[in-house]
Amino acid sequence: MLLEVKNLYKSYQLGQNKISILQGVDLSVAEGEFISIMGTSGSGKSTLLHILGGLDTPDKGVYTFSTKNMLSLSDTERSWIRAHWIGFVFQTFDLLPELDVVGNVSLPFLYNRADSEQSVEQVERAIEKVGLTHRRLHRPLELSGGEMQRVAIARALAVQPKLILADEPTGNLDSKNSQIILNLFQELHLAGTTIIMVTHDEKVAAISERTLHMNDGWLQ
Amino acid sequence: MTGGYNKMIHQALSFFVTAYRSLLIHKFRSFLSVLGIVCGVMAVMVMISTGEGAKREVLGRIERMGLKNIYIHDKLLSVELQEQAEKKKSYGLSLFDVESLRSLSPAIVQVGAVQNAALTPVGTGIGITPTILKCTGNYGELLGLKIKSGRFINEQDSYNNHQVCVVGGTLAKRLGREGRVGKTIRINDLLYTIVGVLKKDDKELSKTAKVKSQNFNDTIFLPLNIPHNLTKFGSSIERYSMLSSVVVEIDVRENVKPVARLIHRAMELSHRKVLDYDVIVPLELLAQALAAQKTFNLVLAVIAAVSLLVGGIGIMNIMLATVTERKREIGIRRAVGATRKDIACQFLAESFLLTMCGGGIGIVSGFACVLVIEYLAGWPIEITAASMIIPFVLACVAGVFFGYYPAVKAAKMDPIKALRTV
Ligand SMILES: Nc1ncnc2c1ncn2[C@@H]1O[C@H](COP(=O)(O)OP(=O)(O)OP(=O)(O)O)[C@@H](O)[C@H]1O
Ligand SMILES: [Mg+2]
Numbered sequence: 001m002l003l004e005v006k007n008l009y010k011s012y013q014l015g016q017n018k019i020s021i022l023q024g025v026d027l028s029v030a031e032g033e034f035i036s037i038m039g040t041s042g043s044g045k046s047t048l049l050h051i052l053g054g055l056d057t058p059d060k061g062v063y064t065f066s067t068k069n070m071l072s073l074s075d076t077e078r079s080w081i082r083a084h085w086i087g088f089v090f091q092t093f094d095l096l097p098e099l100d101v102v103g104n105v106s107l108p109f110l111y112n113r114a115d116s117e118q119s120v121e122q123v124e125r126a127i128e129k130v131g132l133t134h135r136r137l138h139r140p141l142e143l144s145g146g147e148m149q150r151v152a153i154a155r156a157l158a159v160q161p162k163l164i165l166a167d168e169p170t171g172n173l174d175s176k177n178s179q180i181i182l183n184l185f186q187e188l189h190l191a192g193t194t195i196i197m198v199t200h201d202e203k204v205a206a207i208s209e210r211t212l213h214m215n216d217g218w219l220q
Numbered sequence: 221m222t223g224g225y226n227k228m229i230h231q232a233l234s235f236f237v238t239a240y241r242s243l244l245i246h247k248f249r250s251f252l253s254v255l256g257i258v259c260g261v262m263a264v265m266v267m268i269s270t271g272e273g274a275k276r277e278v279l280g281r282i283e284r285m286g287l288k289n290i291y292i293h294d295k296l297l298s299v300e301l302q303e304q305a306e307k308k309k310s311y312g313l314s315l316f317d318v319e320s321l322r323s324l325s326p327a328i329v330q331v332g333a334v335q336n337a338a339l340t341p342v343g344t345g346i347g348i349t350p351t352i353l354k355c356t357g358n359y360g361e362l363l364g365l366k367i368k369s370g371r372f373i374n375e376q377d378s379y380n381n382h383q384v385c386v387v388g389g390t391l392a393k394r395l396g397r398e399g400r401v402g403k404t405i406r407i408n409d410l411l412y413t414i415v416g417v418l419k420k421d422d423k424e425l426s427k428t429a430k431v432k433s434q435n436f437n438d439t440i441f442l443p444l445n446i447p448h449n450l451t452k453f454g455s456s457i458e459r460y461s462m463l464s465s466v467v468v469e470i471d472v473r474e475n476v477k478p479v480a481r482l483i484h485r486a487m488e489l490s491h492r493k494v495l496d497y498d499v500i501v502p503l504e505l506l507a508q509a510l511a512a513q514k515t516f517n518l519v520l521a522v523i524a525a526v527s528l529l530v531g532g533i534g535i536m537n538i539m540l541a542t543v544t545e546r547k548r549e550i551g552i553r554r555a556v557g558a559t560r561k562d563i564a565c566q567f568l569a570e571s572f573l574l575t576m577c578g579g580g581i582g583i584v585s586g587f588a589c590v591l592v593i594e595y596l597a598g599w600p601i602e603i604t605a606a607s608m609i610i611p612f613v614l615a616c617v618a619g620v621f622f623g624y625y626p627a628v629k630a631a632k633m634d635p636i637k638a639l640r641t642v
Contacts, residue, residue, distance in 0.1 A: 055555060055635045076559045083557025090639075094552045098241050110234055111557035116226060155556065 001064075002031045002162060002194050003052065008061035010047055021047050022058065023217030029196065031162070034189040036197045036205040039214030045198040048214070049165050052196065053086050054078035066162060083112035087156025091168035093148040095140040095155075101127060102136050105154045112159060119158075126158035127151075130184060146177030153184055157193070164188065166197040170204055182207050231562075232569075239570035242542070243577075253538035254578030256531030257618065261582025261611040262589060264524040268607035269590045271516055273600035278509045285502040288473060289362060290480050292317070292466040292487065293498045301494070310494035313463040315446060317490065317497075318356075321468055324486055327475035328468055332359040335444055336464040341407045350391050352407065353436075353464075354444040360386075362467045365436065368392075370401040370416030377415075377443035385412040389420025390437035405440065412442060476503045528614055531578070532622035539571050539626035543633075550630055551638030564631035571623025572616060579615035583608050 010022040021044035029035055039045050050056035051063065054070055055078075063070045066085065070078065082088075087108075095104045105126055109119035127136050130150035140148055149169060156164050166185070170178035178201075186207060189195055197208060205211045212219045243250045285291065294313045297305055305311070315333065322331045334355040341350060359365075360372035368389065377384050385405060392399035404411045421435040468483065470476045480501045487497060543550075550563055558566075587603070594601040 050636055050639075053555070055639070076561070079554070079557050079559040079562075082555065088555045090555075094548070094555070094639075096549055096552060098245060107553070108556040110231060111553075111559070111562055113227065116230055 001028050002033075002066060003027075003029050004062070004064045005052070006062040008048070008051065008063065009059045010044065010051065010056075011059055020217055022051075025061070025218050027212070027219055029163075029194060031194055032189075032192050033210065034185070034195045034197075034208045036199055036208035036211045037214060037219070038199060038202075038205055038211060041200075043214040044217065045214050046167055048219075049167050049196065049198055052163075053088055053165050054081055079111070083108055084159060085162040087159065087161040087164045089149070089152050089156050089164065089166040089169045091171040093140070093145070093152045093172075095148055095151055097140050100137050100139050101132055101143075101151050101154075104140070104151055105158050107155060108159045114159070122158050122160070123154075126154040129157065129187075130154045144177070146173050146180060149173060149177070149181055150184065153181065157188060162194060164193055164195045166195065168198055168200065170199065170201065178204065232565075235566045235569035236573060238566055239573045242546075242570060243574060249538065250574060250577075253534050254531070254574055254581070256534040257528070257575050257578030257615050258531075258582040258585065260524065260527030260531040261579050261615050262586040263527050264520070264611035264614070265583060265586030265607050266589050266593065267520045267523065268610065269586075269601050269603050270593065270599055271513070271520060272602035272604055272607060275509070275513050276602050277600040279506065282502045282506045282509060284364070285500075285505075286362065286364060286469070287503050287506065288470050288476060289502060290468040290470065290476065290483060291498075291500040291502070292321075292468070292483070293500060294462065294464050295496050295498050297494075297496050301496075305494040305496055308492040308494050310491040310496055311462070312496045313466055315463070317463070317487070318466055320486065320490060321466065321483065325475075325479050325482055327471050327479050329471050330358050330362070330469050332356045332362045332467045332469075333444060333463045334359055334465050334467075335462065337442065339407050341405050341440065348391070348394065348438060350388070351439045352442060353439055354442045356444050356446070359441070359467070362469055366419040366421075368417045368419040370414070372416050373441055373443045378446050381445045382443055383410055383412050384415045384443065386416040386418060386441040387414055388418050388435075388437040388439040391440065392417040393420070407440070407442075412440075473503065476501060480504070524611065524614060528618045531575075531615070532618040535571050535574055535619060536622040536626060538574075539567065539623050540629070542570070543567060543626050543630040546630075547633065547638045547641040550633055551635050551641070554635035555639065560631040563633075564627040567627035567630045568620060568623050571626070572619045574623075575615045575619025578619075579612040582615065583612055586611070 005025055005027040008022050008025040009020070011018050011020040013019075025048060037045050037048070047056065051058050052065075054065075054073070057071065061071070065081065068081070070081075073081070096107070099107070102123060105123045106119065109116075109123070114122070124133075127133055130153055132147060132150055132154065135143060135147060140151070143151065149172075153169070164185075169185075170181050173181065182204060185195055185197065195208075197204075199205050292313060313333075318331050318333050322328065332355065334353050337352045337354045339352045341352070355373060357373050357375035357378045360367070365372065370386070372386055373384065376382065385407075387395070387399055387405070395403075397403070398405075399414070399417065401414050401417060403414050405414060406412075418436055421437055468479070470479050480499065484499055487499065491497065553563060553566075586608075590601055590603060593599055
């Protein structure tokens with residue numbers, strides 16, 4: 001198993017009210033799996049993804065990633081894991097507007113140990129993989145939504161992570177661009193990358209090997 | 221681990237590149253925010269430069285007077301005081317003072333005297349009126365006057381009343397051929413042979429002089445006639461040979477103060493408490509000047525601190541705004557693996573760069589300002605390396621100091637909140 005989650009709880013305190021978001025989530029993901037998570041808006045899918053990526057911490061539960069007990073690691077150690085093993089793709093693309101495509105895709109290498117020469121090569125290969133070599137010196141504002149999301153995917157896969165976490169990656173795209181993105185995920189999956197993707201779209205979920213539903217704070 | 225080292229340099233570089241880029245995005249805002257630092261650095265630089273200039277000038281002047289010398293200048297008295305002085309039979313500085321000072325203390329090496337002779341040379345046709353001073357043979361040595369050719373007045377000239385003279389550098393030049401050793405100058409009805417020419421002294425007579433300085437470029441020195449037996453002439457000579465100044469040389473600096481006290485007492489006695497003289501001790505002037513400089517430095521430090529504080533607060537303000545504005549960027553960087561330290565370093569690099577630029581602009585404009593002051597006000601200026609480095613370093617320190625809190629704030633930001641911010 002690449003990652004194992006058991007009995008995960010997360011709630012938010014809003015004034016007097018305690019809003020429980022995750023109430024005993026269990027999840028096991030094997031290496032190389034392609035999983036999609038569906039669920040109503042506000043059900044806690046993003047929250048779960050953030051916890052899996054070590055950006056957020058649950059109230060209680062167990063989370064093992066690549067044999068490491070993620071919940072006992074320090075912030076710095078979790079940052080290290082993100083920099084080397086995990087790639088994020090967000091619905092809103094989340095590129096830095098002042099950097100060009102190469103700059104954005106290189107961003108993770110700034111925070112990881114890879115040596116510079118090797119990382120330049122990996123960046124170029126990632127850009128090539130998403131088919132944006134001809135746009136490599138453009139800034140995000142000069143790109144279409146679909147192209148921006150491809151840059152975000154290139155950024156996520158450039159470090160050759162063990163796990164890619166995608167939060168509604170096609171949420172803001174038309175069907176044609178969505179298809180391009182999904183094809184990319186399919187390719188990554190075939191190349192052996194583990195992918196967990198949150199989506200609202202049944203058709204999108206259909207390309208994954210396994211679809212889980214977030215219901216009342218747990219996955220089924 | 222050269223790889224790790226390279227990586228670190230690469231990372232630091234990228235922090236500065238990022239910082240540089242984000243400053244460029246808000247050029248005008250960045251400029252406004254460093255204005256305080258710019259003014260602070262400029263002010264400190266101008267103050268140090270003018271302070272150093274004034275200090276150098278004053279100290280230079282004092283040192284030229286000779287730190288082992290004590291001067292006793294003749295003082296002009298008001299009419300009432302003059303009546304009093306005559307009643308008490310005090311007739312100003314005279315050769316008697318020179319005689320009695322000579323044996324006052326074993327620490328006194330020699331005593332020289334100079335008299336401002338109200339004479340003018342005849343027929344030189346050079347357009348300037350030279351000052352004519354009659355002096356003792358040791359006067360040149362006492363004041364450290366530099367001879368260009370020939371010799372200075374000596375003891376024999378003085379005692380034997382030789383008709384010789386020494387001319388100042390500028391004057392000699394103006395006289396041309398006639399200003400050389402061996403030529404003669406006519407003063408009143410007498411011809412004086414030039415035996416020496418002084419080196420031209422290029423120390424300017426500054427307008428802001430706190431301590432009077434003199435140069436002898438336009439001076440003609442004649443020997444001061446010293447009678448072989450002073451006492452024989454009695455009191456009549458006192459009136460006759462009024463000296464303008466007496467110079468006393470002390471053997472070592474440590475003795476200057478005690479001997480000065482002795483001189484005060486001796487003079488008080490011999491002049492019967494009539495203050496028709498001034499005792500000036502360059503060493504004491506030096507101490508006073510240094511003390512004044514200390515006060516000036518303190519004021520300077522306070523002003524520097526205040527201006528950099530104000531400048532620093534400006535930086536902090538803008539950095540806090542930047543951190544809030546770039547929440548999303550912080551979230552993205554954290555998501556791709558930046559640690560808290562990375563985020564902190566990035567913002568610290570930004571405030572550091574900001575103040576460094578401010579410091580640079582401050583130094584350049586300070587330089588311009590100093591030159592303008594020198595040109596317009598004619599103040600003595602000394603631009604030292606310290607006058608540039610000190611405010612610059614202070615500005616950079618202020619940048620790091622005041623950038624620290626915003627940087628920590630950025631680092632502590634919850635990545636989730638940062639990511640959820642639109
Ligand atoms: N900081 C917070 N304080 C209080 N409540 C929060 C906070 N962050 C998230 N929530 C709540 O947690 C719930 C889950 O949010 P989350 O973003 O995980 O939902 P989601 O399933 O991803 O929804 P969507 O499909 O719309 O993206 C929401 O009801 C949200 O309002
Ligand atoms: Mg969501």
